[in-house]
Amino acid sequence: MKQVVAVTINGEAHELAVEPYRSLLDMLRNEAGLTGTKKGCDVGDCGACTVLLNGRPVNSCLVLALEVNGGDVVTIEGIQSGPDRLHPLQENMMKFGGSQCGFCSPGIIVMAKALLDENPNPTEDEIRFALAGNICRCTGYTKIIEAVAATAKQLSSGKEITP
């Protein structure tokens, strides 16, 4: 039987009806219509479904939808500062070639956002450690790491960094 989940998603209050055996990921994609969050492995290995739950990055495939009742969720759709403005992480993922097929990008951007919120000047090792749970099969990671490092520099210096 479906139950109602009251949850804030990207700053907006939602009431969504879901069965108890549905994941937060399925609720976001199928009930809230937010398909930016991707379903890769569906068992917590790939990180494509990463969202912020009450400010912390989690695999939305490993959270039951009912568990977020009363909670706050931020998805890739909530990362950008306005409808026509991308977040610098998104800009830099494009500029540095950190996104190719794009399937892992939403998860990586959300995870990198969580990292930079907590640690505005991460070392390369710290970036790699933070992104260990996000699998990319295209880029070989180097360009993703560069994009995150450039974003950190850009946000702290206020100057745009070019590849």
Place this chain on the structure above:
Amino acid sequence: MRRFDYFEPQTLDEAVALLSRYNGTANVLAGGTDLLVEIKEQIRKPDHVINIKKIPGMNRLTFDPVAGLNFGSLVTAREIETSPDVRRDYSGLAQAASEVGSIQVRNRATIVGNICRASPSADTLPPLIADGAIVTVFSEGDERRVALEDFFVGPGRTVLRPNEIVTAVELPAVTPHSASIYIKHGRRKAMELATVGVAVSLTLEGAVCRRIRIVLGAVAPTPIRAKKAEALAQGHALDEDLIEAAAQTAMDESRPISNIRGSAAYRREMVRVLTARAIRQAQECVQ
């Protein structure tokens, strides 16, 4: 995911009453990072899932220089990994917690979940046992304390009865001149299960080993203490010959299997190498 009924008990009594009522067909949900995967992969088929996250007080993490560390069942691997108290006094545990899955997983996964899942390769178990962890087990009208080293009976099997819930973990305060180390060996650095895990908890008095615990992961059906190796080292000055002898003995005490992550012979050899390395690192940390 397979269908199940879902419960959010507000008290421990309510939770164990549900476990008793649905004897054997209910599973406890804490972090969910193992349980939900096992439901999706049809390894477990519970008809009832009992989420214990609404029970107050289970997410506490307290440290006292005399009483030691005490944390509830909802404390996550990430909280243990980043706690300054844990990093200072139980650094083997902090290290092991940081090697579980990814940050996303560790933000949900609980240490008690890692304990109750009872995987032979679980990272946090060897350092918890080495540091003398005791778990509190709650059931209807009763509460008992079990030393973690007596908790496991086989892969995925513990002394926990179907209507019992682990509510807390305590670790005694560390004595001066002590250190704890965990070394994980895997095929890759992250998102990996241990091929071998070695935890050493050491207290020195000058050069003499006052107390040592050597606990091996992923080389037996449960995490095991290398008691003969401990006995060899305890009460003696830890020189190179003794460290090598203890490491050799630990290797002889291990009972690994061959699987996709490594052969039995390789695992045994790595027990020797990593035990010696862990003892040396613990020595350095004390000094």
